[in-house]
Amino acid sequence: MVRLERSVATERLTTFDRRAASTSGTAAAVTLVIVEQDDQQGIWLLRRPMGMRRHAAQFALPGGRLDPGENQIDAALRELHEEMGVRLDADTVLGRLDDYATRSGYVITPVVCWAGRAPEPTPNPDEVSEWYFIRFEHLLAEPRFISIPESPRPVIQMPIPGVRRDPADTSPSGRTSLVHAPTGAILYQFAEVVLRGRDTRVDGFEQPVFAWS
Numbered sequence: 001m002v003r004l005e006r007s008v009a010t011e012r013l014t015t016f017d018r019r020a021a022s023t024s025g026t027a028a029a030v031t032l033v034i035v036e037q038d039d040q041q042g043i044w045l046l047r048r049p050m051g052m053r054r055h056a057a058q059f060a061l062p063g064g065r066l067d068p069g070e071n072q073i074d075a076a077l078r079e080l081h082e083e084m085g086v087r088l089d090a091d092t093v094l095g096r097l098d099d100y101a102t103r104s105g106y107v108i109t110p111v112v113c114w115a116g117r118a119p120e121p122t123p124n125p126d127e128v129s130e131w132y133f134i135r136f137e138h139l140l141a142e143p144r145f146i147s148i149p150e151s152p153r154p155v156i157q158m159p160i161p162g163v164r165r166d167p168a169d170t171s172p173s174g175r176t177s178l179v180h181a182p183t184g185a186i187l188y189q190f191a192e193v194v195l196r197g198r199d200t201r202v203d204g205f206e207q208p209v210f211a212w213s
Contacts, residue, residue, distance in 0.1 A: 013095025030063030
């Protein structure tokens with residue numbers, strides 16, 4: 001079992017030399033919420049509904065674009081409440097990871113929060129089709145990298161055991177999902193920086209072509 005103290009997570013994020021994106025784009029923010037469930041620590045991951053116009057059925061973290069007058073932390077906490085029905089205050093924020101610039105023109109800022117024994121989410125069905133509690137040990141799985149002809153950068157795939165790619169797939173291989181960038185890259189940096197205490201960058205990792213638009 002992997003355990004993390006709030007003070008350790010805070011120190012690692014405080015000493016981490018966060019990098020803002022070097023490119024411009026539509027500002028967005030996502031939330032990595034450290035929660036405890038059944039004496040296990042982990043974060044929440046969600047899947048978008050099939051009927052969404054963009055990024056349908058893709059894995060994601062709670063988040064979205066900034067509203068006028070918001071900063072990244074404001075937006076991350078607002079989106080968490082709107083999508084997952086969980087309201088956290090600004091004093092739960094531990095820090096931020098590197099910005100990730102997407103092919104579709106967004107600059108995503110990951111915000112890390114400590115919720116402890118938070119209430120169970122009540123997700124908005126318009127934004128969330130399924131949600132998952134991903135234990136820390138599952139986030140420590142080694143990523144996979146593949147090459148594509150469209151880009152010189154490797155595509156990162158984060159394997160998440162226990163999350164089925166397709167609910168109808170009951171085969172053993174179907175019990176592990178591959179989460180791609182941007183979400184996969186953000187999960188990997190969270191594991192490296194917050195869980196392992198390393199200074200690992202992810203701006204060199206590519207998204208799969210299906211996520212470019």
